[in-house]
Structures are given as structure tokens and as C-alpha cells.
Amino acid sequence: MLIVALIFAVVFCLNIGFAPISFSDILAILGKQIPFLNGSINSSSVSNINETIILQIRLPRILAGAIVGAGLAAAGVMYQGVFRNPMADSYLLGASAGASLGYTLTAIYAGSLALTFLGLGIFQVVAFTGAILTVFLVYFMSRIGNKVPVTTLLLSGIVVNIFILAVQTVFELRSGKALMGIVAWIAGGFTNITWLDIYAVFPFVLAGVIIAYFYTKDLNMLAMGDDTAQHLGVNTEKVRQILLLTASLITGAVVSISGVIGFVGLIIPHMTRLVIGPDHRILLPTSAIVGAIFLIFCDSLARVATGASELPVGVITALTGTPFFIYLLRKRKTSYSL
Amino acid sequence: MVLLRVDGVECRYGSVKILEGVNLSVKEGDFVGILGPNGSGKTTLLKSISRTLKPHKGTILLDKTDIYSMKSVDLAKHMAIVPQESNIGFSFSALDIVLMGRNPHMKRFQMESEKDMAVVKKAMLRTNTWHLADRPINELSGGEKQRVVIARALAQEPRVLLLDEPLTHLDMINQLEIMDLVKLLCVKEGLIVLAVIHDLNLAARYCNSALLLKGSRVFAAGTLDEVLTSENIKTVFKVDAIVRRSIVTNSLFVIPLSPQKPSSPRNCAIHIVCGAGTGTLVMKALADEGYEVTAGVLNILDTDYETAELLNIPTVNEAPFSPITEQTKRANLEMISKAAIVVITSVPFGYGNLSNLEAALWAVKQGIKTYIVDEVPIEGRDFTGGKATALIAELRKHGAISINHPSELPTLVNATHDRMELCKHNQTEIPGHMKNTEPITKPLDSREPS
Numbered sequence: 001m002l003i004v005a006l007i008f009a010v011v012f013c014l015n016i017g018f019a020p021i022s023f024s025d026i027l028a029i030l031g032k033q034i035p036f037l038n039g040s041i042n043s044s045s046v047s048n049i050n051e052t053i054i055l056q057i058r059l060p061r062i063l064a065g066a067i068v069g070a071g072l073a074a075a076g077v078m079y080q081g082v083f084r085n086p087m088a089d090s091y092l093l094g095a096s097a098g099a100s101l102g103y104t105l106t107a108i109y110a111g112s113l114a115l116t117f118l119g120l121g122i123f124q125v126v127a128f129t130g131a132i133l134t135v136f137l138v139y140f141m142s143r144i145g146n147k148v149p150v151t152t153l154l155l156s157g158i159v160v161n162i163f164i165l166a167v168q169t170v171f172e173l174r175s176g177k178a179l180m181g182i183v184a185w186i187a188g189g190f191t192n193i194t195w196l197d198i199y200a201v202f203p204f205v206l207a208g209v210i211i212a213y214f215y216t217k218d219l220n221m222l223a224m225g226d227d228t229a230q231h232l233g234v235n236t237e238k239v240r241q242i243l244l245l246t247a248s249l250i251t252g253a254v255v256s257i258s259g260v261i262g263f264v265g266l267i268i269p270h271m272t273r274l275v276i277g278p279d280h281r282i283l284l285p286t287s288a289i290v291g292a293i294f295l296i297f298c299d300s301l302a303r304v305a306t307g308a309s310e311l312p313v314g315v316i317t318a319l320t321g322t323p324f325f326i327y328l329l330r331k332r333k334t335s336y337s338l
Numbered sequence: 339m340v341l342l343r344v345d346g347v348e349c350r351y352g353s354v355k356i357l358e359g360v361n362l363s364v365k366e367g368d369f370v371g372i373l374g375p376n377g378s379g380k381t382t383l384l385k386s387i388s389r390t391l392k393p394h395k396g397t398i399l400l401d402k403t404d405i406y407s408m409k410s411v412d413l414a415k416h417m418a419i420v421p422q423e424s425n426i427g428f429s430f431s432a433l434d435i436v437l438m439g440r441n442p443h444m445k446r447f448q449m450e451s452e453k454d455m456a457v458v459k460k461a462m463l464r465t466n467t468w469h470l471a472d473r474p475i476n477e478l479s480g481g482e483k484q485r486v487v488i489a490r491a492l493a494q495e496p497r498v499l500l501l502d503e504p505l506t507h508l509d510m511i512n513q514l515e516i517m518d519l520v521k522l523l524c525v526k527e528g529l530i531v532l533a534v535i536h537d538l539n540l541a542a543r544y545c546n547s548a549l550l551l552k553g554s555r556v557f558a559a560g561t562l563d564e565v566l567t568s569e570n571i572k573t574v575f576k577v578d579a580i581v582r583r584s585i586v587t588n589s590l591f592v593i594p595l596s597p598q599k600p601s602s603p604r605n606c607a608i609h610i611v612c613g614a615g616t617g618t619l620v621m622k623a624l625a626d627e628g629y630e631v632t633a634g635v636l637n638i639l640d641t642d643y644e645t646a647e648l649l650n651i652p653t654v655n656e657a658p659f660s661p662i663t664e665q666t667k668r669a670n671l672e673m674i675s676k677a678a679i680v681v682i683t684s685v686p687f688g689y690g691n692l693s694n695l696e697a698a699l700w701a702v703k704q705g706i707k708t709y710i711v712d713e714v715p716i717e718g719r720d721f722t723g724g725k726a727t728a729l730i731a732e733l734r735k736h737g738a739i740s741i742n743h744p745s746e747l748p749t750l751v752n753a754t755h756d757r758m759e760l761c762k763h764n765q766t767e768i769p770g771h772m773k774n775t776e777p778i779t780k781p782l783d784s785r786e787p788s
Contacts (some may be wrong), residue, residue: 233414233442
């Protein structure tokens with residue numbers, strides 16, 4: 001049912017934009033892309049411009065929103081489960097800070113270089129590298145012997161985040177003209193998404209969610225506490241490593257194309273948990289789909305909300321998500337705990 | 339056949355030794371109580387056996403396999419743990435929680451089979467939690483939650499069950515039900531149980547052997563009769579306790595007396611006429627106040643005799659179930675003559691111990707302050723055809739004071755003691771108050787030679 005809702009959301013949002021394109025045209029354009037069906041669809045009424053707008057501008061952007069939303073929400077579920085902490089979100093281990101710093105440095109020192117890597121822009125590659133490097137730094141900083149205590153990891157994450165933010169500020173102050181671009185990127189958005197970005201990021205998110213799904217039962221037991229999970233036969237250290245690595249790869253990947261979009265990785269898992277309960281076997285896939293739908297709508301709003309200029313999508317996620325979350329939280333009779 | 343073997347285990351937190359030199363071998367059907375005061379290493383031992391805290395030295399073998407070389411999932415098929423407190427934050431249903439116990443028996447993507455469901459249902463029925471199956475765990479009461487956790491442990495179908503203070507949150511009926519169930523599994527299905535238990539009486543009732551820890555070492559190990567003695571309890575817990583065998587449950591039971599107060603010695607002797615357990619509280623209370631308590635005549639094997647032994651109270655004693663002989667009576671008078679105060683408890687009087695009352699009468703005639711505890715009126719405990727009643731009446735006539743309950747004694751005695759102190763300092767001002775002071779003042783004088 002949620003998947004149907006997701007498809008509906010995609011089509012519905014394709015309709016949102018300044019060039020008015022009818023639903024029938026959208027369906028015709030989409031139908032043409034599906035093998036076996038294209039012969040039976042009459043697309044004569046659809047103009048080439050509209051087709052380009054739908055396929056090259058709106059569709060990649062919407063799909064990117066779906067992928068990023070799903071990735072952030074799924075990573076949020078994993079982090080919250082692994083850390084048994086409701087404050088954990090997908091940027092906890094420094095992925096956002098690392099990516100931002102990478103982007104900033106590139107913008108200042110290498111912005112004019114038209115380097116590409118596997119067809120991807122240098123910004124994406126550096127942001128991804130920055131995110132992953134930061135997460136590894138945090139992880140190995142917290143390592144004591146061959147164990148990584150959860151509290152140490154949380155603290156290291158927070159401290160490294162703050163440290164990188166400080167470094168980031170120093171560079172921002174010296175960035176001059178590039179500053180506007182940096183600020184806009186950090187606020188998050190899907191302005192210049194191409195199909196290439198989607199091809200690059202989708203495998204990370206899909207593979208990550210599938211890998212994580214293998215470990216959802218272990219996540220349920222981790223919720224009982226480390227010792228209990230171990231006594232129930234969970235190799236806690238290994239499961240934690242796998243899930244942290246997976247979640248970090250997802251986050252790194254999505255951050256590299258969307259910038260830092262807050263709120264989704266923190267609140268979507270909570271919202272979903274409030275409605276469907278704590279069982280990760282359901283929570284993980286549901287959160288991913290809810291995250292996707294949520295971000296598609298938020299991005300569509302961001303595109304059209306204030307006329308010609310776009311709002312950063314992070315603003316929309318927070319503005320629309322918070323009231324709904326508070327409503328869910330208040331509706332519950334019993335207290336909510338992670 | 340020995341199944342679980344702990345060999346020379348030593349555990350440390352940092353450089354601090356928490357446990358050292360622990361050996362233990364357990365076979366099928368054993369119910370081992372791990373006893374000891376706080377900080378003696380009980381939980382640490384359980385942690386090292388449950389593979390949570392790797393020992394610094396020594397090995398823990400299950401079926402001759404070192405548990406630290408096993409995968410956690412393999413160990414979980416054989417061993418289940420009920421922790422001290424289960425902090426379950428997420429609102430899983432009770433059924434979800436118990437189903438987690440099947441995890442070690444399932445493959446990663448396998449769904450619960452009918453067999454798994456059957457095992458889970460059985461475990462929940464046994465722990466009386468089946469009716470809670472759909473309730474969220476964080477809305478259950480402490481006792482219900484703990485029973486769900488025990489059901490989860492049973493769902494693992496373990497051969498070894500470790501319980502870490504499992505009954506902390508349970509009321510009496512829950513405690514007994516759970517322990518009865520665990521004991522049944524022990525006896526019928528050969529389950530091995532290792533339980534950290536603070537309540538010595540529960541341990542005595544259900545365990546068939548025990549390990550008593552003191553200061554990170556094993557102080558005593560063996561059957562409960564060997565381990566649970568009042569000497570051991572006194573040394574390890576620093577609490578005087580009476581250990582008896584219950585006729586009803588045929589298990590030992592422990593009556594802890596309050597820990598000895600380090601009150602300053604008063605250098606004042608009090609003799610107690612008691613027997614049949616009527617003197618136990620009185621002896622303890624007055625000894626705690628710092629008096630030099632003596633008692634007699636007591637028959638050996640009498641409850642009060644055992645209490646006196648335990649509290650290191652000097653007694654004049656007589657062979658078991660024998661009447662008091664002239665010789666013993668004289669020894670008793672000797673002892674009474676050194677006392678400043680005499681207390682007669684509500685002990686029943688027969689011809690065997692009637693001479694204790696005669697001795698008390700002698701004391702009161704000597705001017706020794708005498709208290710009679712009249713908890714039960716003398717008529718109800720006089721088995722001498724009125725002779726004891728007559729003696730009590732005469733005691734009263736000579737100034738013995740009746741009180742209703744032994745709990746009034748310490749205050750009264752303290753007041754008397756203080757007054758005597760005062761008299762001793764102002765002897766000239768109240769002449770004649772202590773006419774026959776010879777036996778009384780002697781011990782008092784010896785305290786202050788001036």
C-alpha cells in the first residue's frame with residue numbers, strides 16, 4: 001500500500017511546477033518509457049518541451065528526493081537502533097559535517113576545475129569522500145581494544161561534528177564569493193540533479209537498505225541492551241560494525257547529491273515508530289518509504305512555495321514535519337520511549 | 339556428569355581484582371545458589387559464566403568446550419540468562435519479547451515455525467504470562483515484566499539457566515511460583531540453575547548447593563548444610579543469625595538478628611532467666627546496649643542456649659531435658675550475684691526449671707533490681723501446680739517490677755543503670771538505699787577504682 005502511495009506521490013509531484021502539464025500528458029510521457037506499453041500509448045498531444053521538462057528536470061529531481069528521503073530515514077532507523085538513543089540521526093557520526101567541509105574546500109580551491117569521476121562532478125565525489133572519512137575517523141577514535149563502546153562513539157561523533165563545523169566556519173569566512181553557493185548547498189536541495197546522480201547514489205541506498213534488512217531481527221534484540229542481545233545469540237560487535245558502516249555509506253552517498261537535509265533522518269523513524277511500533281522488520285522498510293514520500297512532497301513545496309525563488313528543502317521538512325510529529329506525540333495516551 | 343566447569347577463574351576491572359580462584363563444577367539438575375554480601379563478586383562470576391566479562395585467568399567449560407571459543411549464537415542455544423533488571427525501552431509486545439528467545443534456534447531469514455510458537459506458548463503458560471502476550475512490555479508491572487523475561491529465557495530451551503537476583507521485583511507469591519517452576523525444571527528436566535540470590539531463605543529452600551563468596555574469593559562451597567551455618571553468616575555478612583531447619587519445608591531457614599551495634603560497653607552485668615526462645619530478643623537487645631549479659635540456667639539444645647552461644651553470652655547450663663541440679667543452681671546463684679539487674683522472661687515454668695525462680699527470689703532479696711516480663715500471665719505458663727505463680731507473687735512483693743513486653747526493657751534498664759550510676763556518685767546523700775549492696779556494687783566499683 002505504501003509503495004502505491006509512493007508511486008502516486010511521484011506522479012502527483014510531477015504535476016507540480018511552473019509549466020502546467022496535465023496528468024494525462026504526464027502519464028503518456030511515463031508510459032512511453034515503459035517497454036511493451038509504448039506502442040499502445042498515443043503521445044501525439046505531448047509537446048517535446050513538456051517531455052523534456054518531465055523526464056530531464058522533474059523526474060530525476062523527484063526520484064532523487066525519494067532516494068535521499070528513503071536513505072536518510074533508513075540510516076536514521078539504523079543509528080537509533082544501534083545506539084539505543086532517540087537523539088541519534090543519520091548525521092550523527094559526522095557524515096554531514098565531513099561532506100560540508102569537503103564541499104566547502106572544493107568550492108574555494110577547486111571550484112573552477114571541471115574534474116569528473118565516473119561522470120560525477122568533483123563536488124559530489126569530494127563530499128562523499130569527506131562524509132565517509134569523517135565517519136571512519138569518529139569510529140576509530142572511539143575504538144578501545146577491539147570494542148567500540150556506544151557512549152564513546154556518540155560523544156566522539158558530537159565532538160568531531162563540532163570540530164569540523166569550526167574548521168568549516170574558518171573556511172567559509174575566507175571563501176568570498178563562493179559563500180552563497182556553500183550556504184545554499186549546506187541547506188540542502190535538489191536543484192541541479194541529473195540522471196547521473198541518481199545512477200550513482202541509488203545502488204548505495206538500495207544495497208544498504210537490503211543489507212540492513214538482514215539485520216533487523218538483531219536490531220530488535222539490540223534494543224534489549226547489549227548484554228541481553230548477546231545472551232540471545234547476537235554477535236553485537238559485528239552487527240554494530242556492519243550496520244554503522246552500511247548506514248554511513250548510505251548517508252555519505254545521499255549527502256553528496258543533496259547537501260545536508262535535516263530532520264528526515266531524525267524524525268521520520270520516530271514518526272513511523274509512533275504509528276507502527278518498534279519492530280525493525282517493519283520499521284526499516286516503512287520508514288524508508290515514508291521518508292521518500294515525505295521528501296518528495298517537501299521538495300515539491302520548496303520548488304513552488306515562494307514563487308520564482310526556491311526555499312531550501314530543509315526548511316520545508318522542518319516546517320511541515322514538526323507540527324505533524326508533535327500531533328502524533330500528543331495523540332498517544334502512554335508515554336513514548338525509544 | 340559434569341556439564342559446567344569453572345576453573346580457577348580470576349576477573350579484574352582494570353587492576354582491581356573482583357574475583358579470584360573460583361572453582362565450580364555443576365552437573366545436570368543442580369541448583370546452585372551464589373551467595374555473598376554486596377561487592378563480593380557474585381554478579382561478576384555470573385557475568386564471566388555468561389560470556390559477558392572474559393576472565394583474566396582461568397577457563398569456563400561447557401561440555402568441555404571453552405565458552406569463550408564458542409559463537410554467541412551457539413552458547414545461546416545452551417545457556418539463558420535472566421538479568422537483574424531488564425530495561426526494555428521499546429514497546430515490543432510480551433510475545434515479541436519471548437519470541438526473541440527462539441533467535442538462537444533460527445536462521446537469519448527464517449520465520450518462526452509452529453514448533454517455535456509451541457515452545458514460546460509453553461514457556462509463557464508456565465510463567466503465567468500467556469494472557470499478557472499482546473500487551474506492550476513497557477506497560478507491564480515489574481513482576482509481570484520479569485516473568486516475561488523468564489519466559490524468554492525458557493524459550494531458549496537452555497540446559498543452563500543463570501539467574502541474577504531474579505526475584506527483586508516480585509512479590510511473595512510470584513517469587514515462590516517462579517522458584518517452584520525453576521526447581522521443577524531442575525528436577526524433572528535436568529536443567530542446571532545458577533542463581534545469585536540475596537534472600538538466604540529462598541536460597542536455602544530451593545538450592546541444593548551453594549557458593550558463598552567473601553571479598554572476591556570463595557569462602558565456603560558445598561551443600562547448604564555446610565555453607566549456611568550461623569558461623570559462616572556471621573563471618574561473611576557480619577550479622578548474627580539463627581539457622582534452623584523448618585519442619586514444614588524441611589529446608590534450612592535463617593533468622594537474621596540485627597547487626598551488632600558497636601555501642602560502648604557499660605560494664606554492668608544483667609542476668610536473664612529464660613528458656614524456650616523467650617530470651618532471644620532480650621539477650622540480643624541488652625547485649626546491643628552494651629551490657630554484660632549472662633543467662634541461666636539453660637538446658638543445652640534449648641533455643642535460648644543456642645542464641646546465647648551465638649551471641650557469646652556466658653551461661654550456666656544443664657544437660658538436655660534434665661531438671662536443674664543443686665550444683666548447677668549454685669553456679670547460677672554465683673553468676674547472679676555478679677549481676678546488677680535480673681530479668682525474668684515469660685518462660686513457662688515446670689519442676690525442671692522452678693529453681694531459676696528461687697534463684698531470682700534470692701537475687702531480689704539481695705536488693706538486685708529485678709524485672710519480670712509478663713507477656714503471658716504466669717498463670718498461663720505455670721506447670722508446677724501454682725508454685726511458680728506463688729514465687730512470682732513473692733518476687734513482686736519484694737520489689738520486682740512487672741513489664742508487659744520485652745521491648746520496654748532496654749529503656750527501663752538504661753534508666754535503672756543511669757540511676758545506679760548516679761547513686762554510686764552520691765552514695766552519701768542517699769544512705770540506706772542500697773542496703774545489701776555487696777554483690778551489686780562490686781562490679782560497679784571495679785569499673786571506677788576511685
